[in-house]
Amino acid sequence: MNPISASLFLRRLFRRRLVLFAFVVLALIILLAILAPLVAPYSPTGMRVINRLKPPSTLHWFGTDEFGRDVLSRIIHGGRASLGIGMAVVVTSMLAGTTLGLVAGYFRSLDALIMRGVDAMMSLPDILLAIFLVAVLGASAGNVVLALAIVYTPRVVRVVRGSTLVVRELPFVEAARTLGVSTWQILTRHILLNVASPILVQATFIFAYAILAEAGLSFLGAGVPPETPTWGTMIASGQQFADRAIWVVLFPGLAIVLSALSLQLLGDGLRDMLDPKLRKAL
Amino acid sequence: MLTTLARKLGGMITVMFLVATMVFFLTRLAPGDPAALMLGDQATQADIEQLRKTYGLDQPLLVQYGLWLKEVIAGNLGQSIFLQRPVLTAIGERAEPTFFLALFSILIASLIGIPAGIISAVWRGGRSDQAVSAGAMLAASIPSFWLGLLFIQFFSVTLGWFPVAGYGDPGAPLAQRLYHLILPATVLGIVNSALITRFTRASMLDVLSEDFVRTARAKGLSESRIVLRHALGNALVPIITVVGLTAALLVGGAIITETVFGLPGIGNLVVSAVLRRDYPVIQGALIVIAGIYVMINFAIDVIYTLVDPRVKT
Numbered sequence: 267m268n269p270i271s272a273s274l275f276l277r278r279l280f281r282r283r284l285v286l287f288a289f290v291v292l293a294l295i296i297l298l299a300i301l302a303p304l305v306a307p308y309s310p311t312g313m314r315v316i317n318r319l320k321p322p323s324t325l326h327w328f329g330t331d332e333f334g335r336d337v338l339s340r341i342i343h344g345g346r347a348s349l350g351i352g353m354a355v356v357v358t359s360m361l362a363g364t365t366l367g368l369v370a371g372y373f374r375s376l377d378a379l380i381m382r383g384v385d386a387m388m389s390l391p392d393i394l395l396a397i398f399l400v401a402v403l404g405a406s407a408g409n410v411v412l413a414l415a416i417v418y419t420p421r422v423v424r425v426v427r428g429s430t431l432v433v434r435e436l437p438f439v440e441a442a443r444t445l446g447v448s449t450w451q452i453l454t455r456h457i458l459l460n461v462a463s464p465i466l467v468q469a470t471f472i473f474a475y476a477i478l479a480e481a482g483l484s485f486l487g488a489g490v491p492p493e494t495p496t497w498g499t500m501i502a503s504g505q506q507f508a509d510r511a512i513w514v515v516l517f518p519g520l521a522i523v524l525s526a527l528s529l530q531l532l533g534d535g536l537r538d539m540l541d542p543k544l545r546k547a548l
Numbered sequence: 549m550l551t552t553l554a555r556k557l558g559g560m561i562t563v564m565f566l567v568a569t570m571v572f573f574l575t576r577l578a579p580g581d582p583a584a585l586m587l588g589d590q591a592t593q594a595d596i597e598q599l600r601k602t603y604g605l606d607q608p609l610l611v612q613y614g615l616w617l618k619e620v621i622a623g624n625l626g627q628s629i630f631l632q633r634p635v636l637t638a639i640g641e642r643a644e645p646t647f648f649l650a651l652f653s654i655l656i657a658s659l660i661g662i663p664a665g666i667i668s669a670v671w672r673g674g675r676s677d678q679a680v681s682a683g684a685m686l687a688a689s690i691p692s693f694w695l696g697l698l699f700i701q702f703f704s705v706t707l708g709w710f711p712v713a714g715y716g717d718p719g720a721p722l723a724q725r726l727y728h729l730i731l732p733a734t735v736l737g738i739v740n741s742a743l744i745t746r747f748t749r750a751s752m753l754d755v756l757s758e759d760f761v762r763t764a765r766a767k768g769l770s771e772s773r774i775v776l777r778h779a780l781g782n783a784l785v786p787i788i789t790v791v792g793l794t795a796a797l798l799v800g801g802a803i804i805t806e807t808v809f810g811l812p813g814i815g816n817l818v819v820s821a822v823l824r825r826d827y828p829v830i831q832g833a834l835i836v837i838a839g840i841y842v843m844i845n846f847a848i849d850v851i852y853t854l855v856d857p858r859v860k861t
Contacts, residue, residue, distance in 0.1 A: 284682065382559070386566035389838040389845075391801030394818065398571075398830060401822040402578040478691055482804050485693045486819055501694055508701050519694035526689035534685065 278539050285535030292528040295521070299345035308336035310343035310495050319511040329513040331504060337514060340495045341521050347496040348477055349525070351411055355476040356469050358415035363422020364465060368453055370423065371430025381427070384420040392417050396479055397488045407490045414479055418472045425468050429461035436460075463540035470533030474526040481522050497522045556849050560842050567838040568620055571831050572613055578827065585825055586629045625832035630824050635832035639814060645715050646806070646813035649729050649736065650798040656737025657744050658791055664741070665748025665787075669756060670775055680745060688742035696735045696808035703731060713810035732809040736802060740794050747790040751783040758782075785855075789848050796844040800837035 280286040298305055308326075317334035320326060328337035370380040387395065399413035433439060434457060442452050477497075483489030484498030492499050497518040504514030583599040584591060600606045604615055619626065625635040661684075668680035704712045716725045755761065756779050764774045803815030810816075814833060821829035 284678075382562050382566060385559070385563045386570060386838075389563055389567060389841045390834060391797045391799075391803075391837070393803060394800040394815075394834065394837060397803065397818070397822055398834060399574070401825070401830065402574050404579060474689065478689070481691050482693060485691075486804060486807060486822075488819075488822055498691075501691075501697070505697055508697055509705050512698075512701055515694065515697050519691060519698075522691050522694065523686070523689050527686055530685045530689060531682075534681070 275539075279535055282535055282538070284531055285538075288528040288531035288535070291524060292532060295345060295525055295528070296349060298342050299349050302343045302346055306336075306339035306342040308339040310335065310340045312336075319507060319514070321511070322513055328517040329511065331500075331511075331514045332507055337500075337517055340500055341497065341518055344495040344497050344500055344518065345521065345525075347407065347490060347494055348480060348498070348522070351407060351414075351480045351490070351496070352473050352476040354411040355414040355418060355480075356473045358411060359418040359422055359472060360465060360469055362415065363419040363468075364426050364458070366419070367423040367426025368430055368457060368461075371427040372434055372449075372453060372457065377427070380423065384423050387417075387420045392475070393479060393482055396483060397486060400483060400488045405488055405491065407494065410480060410483060410489050413483075414476050417479070418475065421472065422465070422468055425464050426461055429464050430457055433457050433460045463536075467533050467537045467540065470529050470536060474529035474533070477522060477526050477529075552853060553850060556846060560846050563842055564835075564839060568617060568835055569613075571834050572616055575827050575831055576609065578825070585827075620835065625835065626828035628821075628829045629826045630821075631826070631829070635828050636836075638817060638829060639833060639836055642812055642814045642817045644813075645725075645729065645811045646799060646802065646815065648726060649733055649802055649806070649811065649813060650795055652726075652729055652733035653736035653740060653798055653802070654791060654795040656733055657740040657794065660737065660741035661744025662748050662787065665745045666752055666775065666780065668745070668749045669752035672753065680749070684742040684745040687738055690739055691804075692735055692739045693804045693808045695738065696732065696805055699731050699735055700808070715811050715813075728809075728811070732802075732805050732811060736798065736805050740798070743794060744787070744790055748783070748787050751786040752779060755779045755783040785852065788851075792844050792848050793841070796841040799840050800833070 280289065302310075312335060314330075314334035317326075317330050318332055320330040320334070322329045326336050326338065328341065331337055331340070366380055370377045390398075396413045396417050399416055400409055403409040403413060439452060439456055442456055447456075480489060480496065481498030481501065484492075484496055485502045487502070489498060490496055492503060500518040501515050504511070504518070508515045583596045583605055587595055587599060597606075604612055607615070616626075623636070625639075627633070628635050628638050631638050664680045664683070668677045671677050700712055704710045710731050711728050715728050752775075756775075760782075761774060761779055764778050765771075769778075800815065800818070802813065803819055805811075806813045806815035807819055814837070818830060818833045820826075821833070
């Protein structure tokens with residue numbers, strides 16, 4: 267993308283102030299996670315039992331947890347795992363879902379087979395399928411990514427297949443086929459480029475869902491090992507102290523809400539801009 | 549019409565077959581020998597061999613699959629390793645709280661989502677529309693367990709209005725047990741209202757732009773009558789679909805909320821089965837939950853076909 271169209275893209279995207287706000291918040295959260303060791307005021311694992319369950323103060327903005335660890339520092343570091351897992355889920359499910367969706371939409375003979383598989387996966391609630399897959403694969407960060415990627419791939423397949431079905435009938439694809447352009451080139455150059463917008467929109471939403479699902483799995487004890495600080499594991503280990511120290515649960519949860527909300531607002535803004543017809547469907 | 553329904557029924561059976569197949573083979577990927585797991589740490593190698601033979605675990609995988617599938621079709625989902633009873637019995641015992649939780653949650657979600665969606669569609673682009681859209685996105689961004697923990701702290705611990713957890717005595721009157729469901733159902737209702745809001749809005753916008761709405765306006769009918777009688781009546785089909793499917797997904801999707809509130813429901817059963825590696829229970833619960841979803845989906849299709857002669861696909 268050249269600089270002029272990039273600036274036009276951003277200007278149109280941020281026409282709604284709420285979308286700009288969401289983008290800034292998200293960028294800030296991601297930046298904090300990347301720079302965690304530099305910006306976190308304390309070590310995320312440094313225990314000082316004498317300091318346990320201290321309420322928010324000027325020293326510890328978000329208070330301390332049951333081991334006297336600084337909650338703010340743990341949230342900043344926890345963002346690395348929570349956002350990292352979310353990002354990995356997005357990339358994996360986009361790759362798998364786009365491939366399967368293109369194949370299902372373009373090669374009609376494979377359509378029924380792929381789509382019945384998608385129906386089967388979608389007949390189970392997300393979190394249930396995820397907890398089952400993690401149980402089978404074993405609880406680790408990598409397997410949580412794999413499980414959630416499997417859970418969200420069918421959504422991508424549906425979106426990509428739907429768009430492919432429309433695009434493949436358009437005259438320019440017909441023309442390319444007549445000119446003898448290879449199927450591979452038609453798929454990757456002509457169709458993929460034209461279904462890129464709905465994929466991008468889906469990606470932001472799946473990012474949000476993945477952050478929520480990862481937290482849910484960690485909370486159930488079927489996610490990443492509890493000693494890894496993620497927003498989900500922080501809430502899980504803090505829940506038994508909620509009656510005395512609500513901040514150990516409150517702030518990690520707010521981090522999840524803020525990230526998921528920013529992503530959904532951004533996705534909504536992208537959809538608005540890339541396909542105004544879809545606006546009606548919200 | 550009958551051929552349409554027959555085709556749907558065929559699709560439904562295919563989906564269930566695929567779910568069962570996926571569940572079977574994925575479970576076999578799991579680490580650990582099911583026989584060793586069933587017998588516990590004290591078992592000798594000979595005991596394990598014996599049990600493998602009894603359960604047909606020494607047969608080739610495809611033969612095992614065939615035998616298992618035959619049992620499932622006959623309605624036998626096997627025996628729980630830890631609960632010492634058939635899986636179906638274990639699920640049946642846990643069905644009550646899950647059923648009422650799903651019912652109350654979907655009622656609350658509809659009470660929030662349908663009016664919000666209507667308001668948002670009628671004043672499209674205005675402040676109330678933006679507020680509803682932002683509110684729906686916020687609701688969809690809240691982790692249910694976190695909201696549950698905050699609600700417990702505030703409404704149960706601080707104010708003392710509701711029980712902190714559990715489902716009351718099994719012998720207690722139904723009303724008392726249902727009282728335990730108010731907080732969890734509110735949490736699930738809020739979180740699930742987002743999707744219903746979106747569908748109501750989209751469906752209402754579609755209908756409001758149709759000719760008969762213009763005709764009704766030309767006739768001089770009041771706006772509220774047009775919106776609530778003429779438009780809503782015609783917009784209901786997609787709304788009912790999303791309400792029905794959300795309710796179906798709540799049966800298995802409430803696992804996190806059931807855990808937070810200590811409700812002895814199906815979700816709770818699945819979580820403990822996962823933590824104890826009780827594979828027959830996991831398999832059985834997944835098949836039952838997918839079955840409920842598929843059947844509700846099918847029921848919605850049947851209703852459509854009966855109600856709306858235009859639906860032929």
